[in-house]
Amino acid sequence: MIKKWSFLSLVVGLFAILAGCEPLLVLDPKGPQAETTANVIWISIATMAIVVAAVFGLMAYVVFKYRASKQSEDYEPPHIEGNPIIETIIVAIPVIIIIFLSIVTVKSTYEVEATPKGYEDQKPLIVYASSSDWKWHFSYPEENIETVNYLYIPTDRALEFRLYSYGPITSFWIPQLGGQKYAMSDMITTLHLAADVPGEYMGRNANFSGKGFAENIFHVKAMSPEEFDKWVEDVKANAEPLTEEKFDELLKPGHLGQLTFSGTHLGFLPPPEGHHHGSHETNDDEHGSEHAHAHEDVDTDHSGH
Known part of the structure; x- marks a missing residue:
């Protein structure tokens, strides 16, 4: 019980400290180049969050579905060779993510290296x-x-x-x-x-x-x-x-x-x-x-x- 309350106190204290922090400057843009950079950061965070949520969701599903208490004592799992569908999925998804983030990164890099949008005809x-x-x-x-x-x-x-x-x-x-x-x-x-x-x-x-x-x-x-x-x-x-x-x-x-x-x-x-x-x-x-x-x-x- 003491450990439980200590952990809860730590979590509450951490949230209280974070709530008082100023926003990250890179996520508070005041110009077009900074806004492009901030958008790329948010896209990357969202992509990673989807991956993390999917992985933890699958882990919870597998742990619950195949937990030891559900099987009989003499249960032996079948020997399974490589599954083409599963192997295609686990290879294709990371490749798609990398391609997506690469396109976003290259596009944004060209944008921030050029004259800001809306200012092309203006003398800098x-x-x-x-x-x-x-x-x-x-x-x-x-x-x-x-x-x-x-x-x-x-x-x-x-x-x-x-x-x-x-x-x-x-x-x-x-x-x-x-x-x-x-x-x-x-x-x-x-x-x-x-x-x-x-x-x-x-x-x-x-x-x-x-x-x-x-x-x-x-x-x-x-x-x-x-x-x-x-x-x-x-x-x-x-x-x-x-x-x-x-x-x-x-x-x-x-x-x-x-x-x-x-x-x-x-x-x-x-x-x-x-x-x-x-x-x-x-x-x-x-x-x-x-x-x-x-x-x-x-x-x-x-x-x-």
Whole structure:
């Protein structure tokens, strides 16, 4: 009786704790890419739940139907050779499940790698997101501003993040907006996102990168396009310029708070020019010209200072 009540208390306590937990961020999407990912997770969970329910149901049926107490003491089960129907079923069902999940996975992968649905005809906001030990640098080349450890983005606009690293391999991840993608030192990887809902979201490095990994996070705020434009103008008017000497200090290992600068580091320390993984080939020339234009703007800005 004591064991029984202890077990019930444990179950009740566990449910009470789980009831107070916040929902999983990946299952609370705020953008089209994250919604696609969440749907795939739910489909996978439902598929696995059906399999588990079927297996436990069959197990309960077999245990009850063929329990020892039902048979006579001299009962000997018949010798049965392979049953073609049963063998076909136990092989075909897993194959069908694998094919189904493979189709869902491949289809969703192409969707999240492309420009979000509904934003195909819209010019994306390009942000270079670079990591260092243990901080994130966000460069807005068209706006000619840069932030550290926080990211402001407009809602209802396609976002194109170009990721790379000034240190070890890191992984850029905003769970409520989309899946994670690696940032490396010798190439640029491209991540397409969009935010449908204004709000504040958590972003982080999802790849272990040393002792400061746990605090390698950044704050994301999605706002209306009008608010975003106002913020950009405010930064341009009031933030101190980002110099090469200052950026060298920022690259030193350590943790920092949130910083804001006018100008970017792209002019004096451009990103790697190697393979752009995840970018659209048809836009490479356009991106290259935008990149060069951004460098000219930064050089002009610093020459003025």
